[in-house]
Amino acid sequence: MPCPTVIRLVRFIHVPRKFRRQVTNTFLFARDGYQCQYCGRPRSDLRHREFLTRDHVLPLSRGGDNSWTNCVTSCSSCNCRKGSRLPREAGLTLRCAPHEPHMVHLVWAVRRLTPLQRKYVVEFFGAGVAAVLDR
Ligand SMILES: [Zn+2]
Known part of the structure; x- marks a missing residue:
């Protein structure tokens, strides 16, 4: 499926x-x-x-x-x-x-995002969140 x-x-x-x-x-x-x-x-x-x-x-x-x-x-x-x-x-x-x-940033920071999910999150919430994701 x-x-x-x-x-x-x-x-x-x-x-x-x-x-x-x-x-x-x-x-x-x-x-x-x-x-x-x-x-x-x-x-x-x-x-x-x-x-x-x-x-x-x-x-x-x-x-x-x-x-x-x-x-x-x-x-x-x-x-x-x-x-x-x-x-x-x-x-x-x-x-x-x-x-x-920002709790949403933290939830992303402790998860493993696929490249596609990461792209979507950065596009939707702005480039500022990329710094949190890239740690
Ligand atoms: Zn120390």
Whole structure:
């Protein structure tokens, strides 16, 4: 049976904000390009026994939360060095301020798109999304 490569949504079903706002490591790492936001190393440059983690900029122990603006991707070494301190207290600098991402961009970023699907997504949503897809 023939199967379409692209299915166009003609009716949009609103997803409640509380579901969109939840931060998962899969989406967090995708938002940050799979790169430590302190030392800048991508996952492929991590050493043996190092891995990507979720860092709370303002630590949970000091009143921080799991919001998009308080969570960043950090390698295990930077996260360990930072501990329950603020970045500046640990001598670390964030590469960019964490922000709430466009969830649709993230959904694409963690999927494997075929070249045809990629072409359609870029044509339909604009070239700005290509940067997210190409990470
Ligand atoms: Zn790091």
